[in-house]
Amino acid sequence: MKRLTTILVVLVLAALVSMPVMASVPGELLIWSDGERAPILTAVAKEFVVEYGITVKIQELPFGDIRDNLAIVAPTGEGPDIIVGAHDWLGQLVTDGLIEPIDVADPSLFLESGLDAFTWGGQYYGIPYAIEAIGLIYNKDLAGEDGFQTFEELIDVGMKLRDEGKYALVMPQPDPYHTFPFFSILGGYVFGMNADGVLDPLDVGLANAGAVEGFELFEYLMDERILARATPYDTMMSLFQNGNAAGMITGPWAFNDVRSAGINYGFQQIPSYKGQFGRPFLGAQGFMMSAFSENKMLANLFLNEFVATKDTMLAIYEGDPRPTAFLPAADIINEDPDMRGVMESAAEGIPMPAIPAMNAVWTAWSDALELVINEQSEPQPAIENAVQLIIQTIKDSGY
């Protein structure tokens, strides 16, 4: 009998102890943030407690895990109220029903393209804090003080550099994101716009005349050993860090590695070809709100009043320097030449399509690049086959 009592007591205790672990808590905000943003948000959370007496908890997760974990955890009611994320998650998160629109109090505070990137069906789904676009990081000792204004110029320099065993250009391969400027330079696009200004998933423009010509330029550069062939990101970076490459197509995340190698570098937008500029994808990062939040109004309030402020945005910038999407902070941040360069490149950018159909594009496109990089196919048939596949996959998925 005594034993039974012990068991019962333990059972009750266990039930009591384990309850609070799972309760979702209205009246308290939970934010999933990556490591770079977490300390800044923690400081902002302290101000929020002082002002309103409402606790904001920050849970740190690797940036790339946030989206997938949200899909697993949010429907069970244990998820966060707010997440940090990239705009290209939008399509998947909205189609999955995992995030909800945010009431942006003053849209004029944000760079239009940054807010556009977080817009879906005419509604804002995020408060952007940073935008980014790739460009050309160039080695001033090899490419000259002003870099390469045109691909024609880059080819001339490349012909000389290859005799020294050096490349005029390196980039991560195969990588559709970094190769997109070659497709866009003479008029290629991923999805066309229909009359309503909405992306049409069945109008894929990666194999139109301009795209094929740009892709052929890409192949020509590799054939002439002006562009290094089949270099993964790390190989590309070490070529550039060792002074074996004059230019590198990449984004602001590479600045630290380049600086630490002691390279005398500059950042410019992608050079022009036949008088037209290669337009990169524009990306944006921001804060989004879970559809399963128990505190939607509070989350909106926190984002609008405590995150969309000059102080917070500058702190986010200092923690991890990227061009800001918040205009009141832009003047200060643009004093940095690197950031100004990225902003200029982003000004030419095309928002990377966030519709779920984009999933069908990446794999087929990357395979087409790989076939050309591996010299197993000519650009035109490779990309035409890829586009056919993309459209078929999109139709099969029932878009």
Place this chain on the structure above:
Amino acid sequence: MGKMMKGITLGLLNVVFIWIALFLLNAEAYLVFVLLLLGALLTNFIFITPKGYPYRYLLPASFFMILLVVYPIIYTVYISVTNYGTGNILNKEQVIAQFEERYTLEPSAEQYAFQVYRDPQASLWFLFTDAQGAQLLGRDGEITRLEAGDPILMQLAAFHELSRVELVQATNELSAQSFAYDDTRELRMRNINSFSVYLQQYSYNVESDQLIDLQTGTVYTPINGYFQAPDGTRLSPGFRAVIGFDNFRRLFGNPQITGPFVSVFVWTIQWALLSVATTFVVGLFLAILLNDPHLRLRKMYRSLLILPYAIPAFISALIWRGLFNTELGVINQILQATIGSSVPWLQDPFWAKVALIILNLWLGFPYMMIICLGALQSIGAEMYEAALVDGATSWQQFRHITLPLLMVSVGPLLVSSFSFNFNNFSVIYLLTRGRPPIVGAQTPAGHTDILISYTYRLAFESGRGIDYGLASAVTLVIFLITGAITFINFRFTGALEDVSKNV
């Protein structure tokens, strides 16, 4: 004392059971919950009654087998007949709840500033003011227009007006309030400063199981995990639904999926066989060398040769990935310098496979060497003496004594090594990621993909985003194939036991 220990152990066990059970309940995993409950009851029964004593050791084993083996298999079967994946993550109730909570803002929506008062009974009174200064009273879901100097204003003034901080703290309570504006519209909280007029977009009819668009009158019926209008328009998000054998039909009915599947399957078998064969041959060869007592510095060689096994495969694989790099890799630079041409490792389908076999040889031969060394030591010296007397050559000795006796102990390990390599995801993924791609494949598939990496890519990198349904279907097919192979393996190992009986 012993009884007390038993009581404490059982108590702790029950704590764990309850803890897990609550999590399962919260995650709505009812099937696992029921299984767990049965397991917990059985455990208590067996511990408490002396009759259950014999089952004390059998029970935990079968319990964990059900939880960790049987349940996942059943769950995989279930997922394979659903559309679980991007766009169909939530369950139907959650999706309906989302549609019902969808409100659209009137295009010309006026904003109403508001004040909130709490009366002595702690219930809330709302006072709305529009842009023209006209005032409305909100109470119990109804609004009434107020004239200037309405006596109710005096009454409100006597109540406690919520300060801004109090408003923020009460946001969840406030945002749950709605006031009928007219027959179709509602006044709802828009943000901390204002209320606005909203229209409800959808209403769900429980009897007909349909969703009705209140503005257009369109009726949406649930079909294959989506609410669908008569003209075929689907509402997003969709929900998880059983869609029958569609995933299997996709797998077998579409040559652009079947084609890669067959080629992936053939390579998987080749890969597993070649991996076992190469590592075994090299391992055995080295073991025989090291087994020779005349060899000097044997221990040193042995330690050095085990090193590749001691270094984590993740590190080795990434180093080899660098070595195989076409432009800058050491291997190609040596080839370029010696024979003047280089090999497109990792880019050409054939050479990528060669590279994988080389890498796996490097990672796997020490294991084979170790088990062969052990097995060689167990073969008695008198056998070889007898063979010498009979005038057998050393090849004959190897062929007729060493190999058959070795196979007795090593044979089953070769079989398990085959199964291991059949599912050796990490080596494939770290070196080639399944690449180079198969031309024209509609699912992500590469020339060096084995079934398990193909499934992984299908689940997480498919055209649709995440496609658990199709991936589960492929998993089941793989399960059947590996099941068949294992069955044949068992017969094979049975044959080996006969050899040992005959010796």
